[in-house]
Amino acid sequence: MNRIIDYLKEKRAYNTRGFKQDFMERCVNRRMMDINIQEIDSYYNYLLNNEEELERLIQGLIIPISRFFRNPVVFETVFSYILPFLLEKKKDNSERAFRIWSAGCSTGEESYSLAILLKELFKKETEKFLLNIFATDIDEKALHFAQKGVFGYESIKNIRYEWIKNYFKSQDEPFYIHDELKQAVYFSFHDLRNEKNIVPPESIFGCFDLVFCRNVLIYYNIDTQRQILKNLLKSMSTGGYLILGESESILPQHQVDAKKLFRYSNIYRKKM
Numbered sequence: 001m002n003r004i005i006d007y008l009k010e011k012r013a014y015n016t017r018g019f020k021q022d023f024m025e026r027c028v029n030r031r032m033m034d035i036n037i038q039e040i041d042s043y044y045n046y047l048l049n050n051e052e053e054l055e056r057l058i059q060g061l062i063i064p065i066s067r068f069f070r071n072p073v074v075f076e077t078v079f080s081y082i083l084p085f086l087l088e089k090k091k092d093n094s095e096r097a098f099r100i101w102s103a104g105c106s107t108g109e110e111s112y113s114l115a116i117l118l119k120e121l122f123k124k125e126t127e128k129f130l131l132n133i134f135a136t137d138i139d140e141k142a143l144h145f146a147q148k149g150v151f152g153y154e155s156i157k158n159i160r161y162e163w164i165k166n167y168f169k170s171q172d173e174p175f176y177i178h179d180e181l182k183q184a185v186y187f188s189f190h191d192l193r194n195e196k197n198i199v200p201p202e203s204i205f206g207c208f209d210l211v212f213c214r215n216v217l218i219y220y221n222i223d224t225q226r227q228i229l230k231n232l233l234k235s236m237s238t239g240g241y242l243i244l245g246e247s248e249s250i251l252p253q254h255q256v257d258a259k260k261l262f263r264y265s266n267i268y269r270k271k272m
């Protein structure tokens, strides 16, 4: 197995940078099962002579799985606690723009879920607020899919029926997202491991009120997680919120910068 991982790292140093060893091993095992090769040596030899297989193995490091309102309790907390609080703060400071980043957005469900929540929040307001959601990923195919805004039943099954009626053009498969949501989200390529440019290029300066980075850190080793988390925290405004996945948390050295708000979900607030 080590020979395969070393070969992978040698041939695709950039793509494999920072991934956990055991995650890469699981990807190799999955590929072996897919093509019905049982012996690790046979797979190694197969890989040596097969550029296409190398590509497929690299693609396996990207897990483009998402759905609308994945982990509903997190979105419920954002909707009923965090967004109303942010709204009041904006009003007090006479600010009009909400800046949100969905980092590792995959096929777009997370970003569009956030757009729905913000649109719902703004509904009751007499003043006009601006919504800028930046959604980034390293998977060009997933970004392309996200931009199209067409989803199947599996993706949308956590959405309230009322919101399906209001935010989709159709109430049956395929579900086409409304243009008003599409216009609120800017999709682009951005690698969270990039040490020079730490925010999505379109956002220009970061200063995000809310950063969602869910189910991305789990694939990376501690050093890479540390670097990604440091940059995410830098990209946020003071008092901004960071929302991580169920099995993800900030590292001890970041606890001076951010405080965990709830026991039941990994929501952090950047300290003042």
Ligand SMILES: C[S@@+](CC[C@H](N)C(=O)[O-])C[C@H]1O[C@@H](n2cnc3c(N)ncnc32)[C@H](O)[C@@H]1O
Binding pocket: 062, 063, 064, 065, 066, 067, 070, 103, 104, 105, 106, 107, 110, 136, 137, 138, 139, 142, 190, 191, 192, 193, 213, 214, 215, 216, 245
């Ligand atoms: C499992 S999906 C999570 C999607 C969404 N955040 C959610 O929780 O439903 C993980 C996504 O992270 C992306 N990703 C992995 N490494 C990344 C990196 N270094 N920079 C940006 N995106 C990354 C993958 O391409 C994939 O689309």
